[in-house]
Amino acid sequence: MSLCKICPTCGTKNPPDEPICINCMTDITSVPPIECDEISKKGIEHKTQESKIPFDLLDLEEDEKTVILSKSKLILKGEDFEIVVRDGDVVGRHAVGSDFLQRYKTVSRKHAKFSYKDGTWFVQDLNSTNGTYLNGLKLLPLQEFPLKNGDKLSLSGSLEFTVNIFKS
Ligand SMILES: [Zn+2]
Numbered sequence: 728m729s730l731c732k733i734c735p736t737c738g739t740k741n742p743p744d745e746p747i748c749i750n751c752m753t754d755i756t757s758v759p760p761i762e763c764d765e766i767s768k769k770g771i772e773h774k775t776q777e778s779k780i781p782f783d784l785l786d787l788e789e790d791e792k793t794v795i796l797s798k799s800k801l802i803l804k805g806e807d808f809e810i811v812v813r814d815g816d817v818v819g820r821h822a823v824g825s826d827f828l829q830r831y832k833t834v835s836r837k838h839a840k841f842s843y844k845d846g847t848w849f850v851q852d853l854n855s856t857n858g859t860y861l862n863g864l865k866l867l868p869l870q871e872f873p874l875k876n877g878d879k880l881s882l883s884g885s886l887e888f889t890v891n892i893f894k895s
Contacts (some may be wrong), residue, residue, distance in 0.1 A: 731763035795811050803880060803888035810888070812882035814843040817853065818882070833857045841874075848874040848892055857883035 729745040739750035743760035745755070800827050803810040803818070810824035818824045819838035820831065828834050835855035842849050849871035852859035859866045860881035866872055874880070878890040 729763055730760040732758045732760050732764075734758070776825050790793065799846075799848070799892065799894045801841060801843075801848050801874070802891040804891055805886070806853065809891075810839045814841070816841050819853075819855075826884070828886075830885055831883070833885055835883075838882050846894075848890075849873055850880065855883065857885075859883055 728870060731740045732743055732745060733739075734741060734748040734751060734753055735758060736753040736754055737748065737751040740747055740763055741749055741755060746756045748755050761816070771878070798813070801812040803812060805827070808827050809828065810818060812818060812823060816823045817837050817840045819836050820828045820834050821836035822838070827887075828838075833856075835853070835857070837853050838855045839859045840851045840853055842851070849861065850861065850866070851870045851871045852866045854868040858868075860879075861872055861874070862879050863881075874890050874892070876892045879887055880890055881887040
């Protein structure tokens with residue numbers, strides 16, 4: 728009987744004393760070593776019986792990854808809520824995020840527009856009454872400014888969000 732650690736992320740069998748998955752670098756220090764002879768037999772049986780299925784699944788996962796990549800989303804994180812923003816969304820009291828923003832009279836009905844181009848998110852103030860601030864600086868209206876993870880974005884100077892960008 729030999730022991731090994733099965734990586735919870737990719738399923739790779741690792742030596743029992745390995746702290747990091749040899750395949751995907753996942754931290755497996757807390758994964759308990761198990762007897763692997765039986766596991767490997769089961770694995771072989773599966774492969775001989777349904778050899779094509781794992782490959783099809785792998786292909787599918789890759790496709791999904793590509794789709795998600797091209798549909799990057801951005802989350803505006805406030806103190807007690809968050810607004811999920813997709814490419815082309817307009818945020819405001821009568822737009823995306825209105826459930827929360829309608830309570831804030833300083834926020835314009837259509838306050839700011841978000842777009843995603845070539846891997847970068849941009850914000851554009853839509854000539855809002857009280858302006859949009861990025862890391863404390865007031866943005867010129869109707870111009871796009873790039874956003875990065877952790878930026879502080881404020882609608883009207885009083886309501887501040889942290890920018891969270893999700894690329895996958
Ligand atoms: Zn792994």
